[in-house]
Amino acid sequence: MYQEYELIEKIARLFGTPEGLTLGIGDDCAILDPGRFDLVTTDTMVEGVHFDRTFSSPQDIGWRAIATSVSDIAAMGGGPGAFFLNLALGPNDDELFVDGLLEGIHEACEKLSPPNFEIAAGGGDLTSTHGPTVITVTVLGEASPAGPVTRSGALPGDRIVVLGPLGSAVAGLAILQGAFDVDPADYPTLVRAHRRPQPKIHAGALLGLYGVPSALIDVSDGLIGDLGHILRRSGVGASIEIHNIPCHEELSKLASEVGLDTLDYVLEGGDDYELVVVAPPSRMTKVWDLARRHDWDVYDIGEIRSASEGLRVLAADGQPLEREYSGYRHFA
């Protein structure tokens, strides 16, 4: 296994000094360029809870660590910059694992950086553990000149759209875990949604730049849970129309083959990192305009209502569904 200083040097070589930093890896602190970053997010992934080497390669795990954190910057309408990597490496983490992890991290930085932004390593901490591997990624970002987009600006009358299908990642993981008697190779999109989530980093930055959303969030806990965050923070309610919530055709195929209810997946399945955009109709036209130009999918799934209406999920006939939603995945 690498010595600590070797691994630090390897990471420093791989990324260079990120833009926006006066000083990166190698001192007591990283030094930020004055006024450059105004967003901070941090996420921890634990082996056996958030990832499983049976189902994900080291490269996949590295990719996912960056993707999930950078997604939070997109969910503020900002652009990502330096990241900090804290690795607690276990007894089975050999050089092959660490090399693969860094490869996946590097690939995610390259492929997920939107135009005019660069994701690169600014520092971190390397430690050992006797237990499962733990990866913490902290990302700094830049809010748009139009200001960061929070969860608390939704107003009654705003429309709610989502930029891609929901439920894919959780279905993909269930397939890998053998929850259904199907061949993972027949569901490449679902499996990939778990292994290589594709947060809408560019879309988040562009929506922030044009000051479009009144509220914005990425779906990490599931639509009900995450929309719930917006409703609570904004002090509003919402109605969403289930027949308009997009699910991937592979999820429909899986549903018909194994007899599951896609609703469970699209409403409560997290880890897709799709963006939920809330905006008044007057500004929502800009979303459709950007979508045409950048080839995004946009699905109009409902409307913000007054707080007294709560969160209502409407069937195709306009009647509210009677069901309980768990919303949170506690401590996962």
Next chain:
Amino acid sequence: MYQEYELIEKIARLFGTPEGLTLGIGDDCAILDPGRFDLVTTDTMVEGVHFDRTFSSPQDIGWRAIATSVSDIAAMGGGPGAFFLNLALGPNDDELFVDGLLEGIHEACEKLSPPNFEIAAGGGDLTSTHGPTVITVTVLGEASPAGPVTRSGALPGDRIVVLGPLGSAVAGLAILQGAFDVDPADYPTLVRAHRRPQPKIHAGALLGLYGVPSALIDVSDGLIGDLGHILRRSGVGASIEIHNIPCHEELSKLASEVGLDTLDYVLEGGDDYELVVVAPPSRMTKVWDLARRHDWDVYDIGEIRSASEGLRVLAADGQPLEREYSGYRHFA
């Protein structure tokens, strides 16, 4: 055990929104006041590697998590601000443990905040783990208007001073671990140095404010290892005089009682978080001046030399010691 949202609310209530943040806990990202923070440091502590509940209370563990990270801000001559807390809680972490941990964190924030600075929670991430508890603390700080103090500015002729005794924390831990046949109660200062390290946060900020040091570091890996970082980054050598390196009288007492060599501890014992200050003699007078005013201890331990001289440890007779130094503790 707490639900995730309960614990988040508990932390938010305990700390309020820190100064320097437009928005703290509760959204996808924290939002920083423009231009406020320019220093970032992050540290991970793993149960069984960095702390052991047999020897430390939950309050001690919380204190230590903040102290070690904030020490890195002091080692840049800056002042600490918001911190981010990532907790991976294990199956045995009950509410009593978590309450104690937060109590220790809160106490450290109160007691370690230097005048005009406030350490408070800006965000974080709560997850579960099947393994040992893992605590990551990321701290943002403000460099002095005179600029951050790095490891790379030391010049031949600079003096090297240290602001307190070395080797105490490692000796305290060894006592707690039963490495010697002594009663921990007879060594309260050493034991406390492990349980409740007292980084020189105010001293670091003041030295930075007055632009005194040409290089600065906190002793976390041991004097040889950390001074080595300065020498490598500055491209210089040094000679240090062992008879001038301070050790606490309890360490001397322990040495005579159990027959250990204090040199091993003062040269290679980490985790004391004492500051090593490097400055030209003309500016070092300011350190002595500040020390008188603020009742600091200052020990002049040596001089920066040219790179070709390497690092020489001199005995009382001026002759270099012949010994090997390990310097790093790899992955710990």
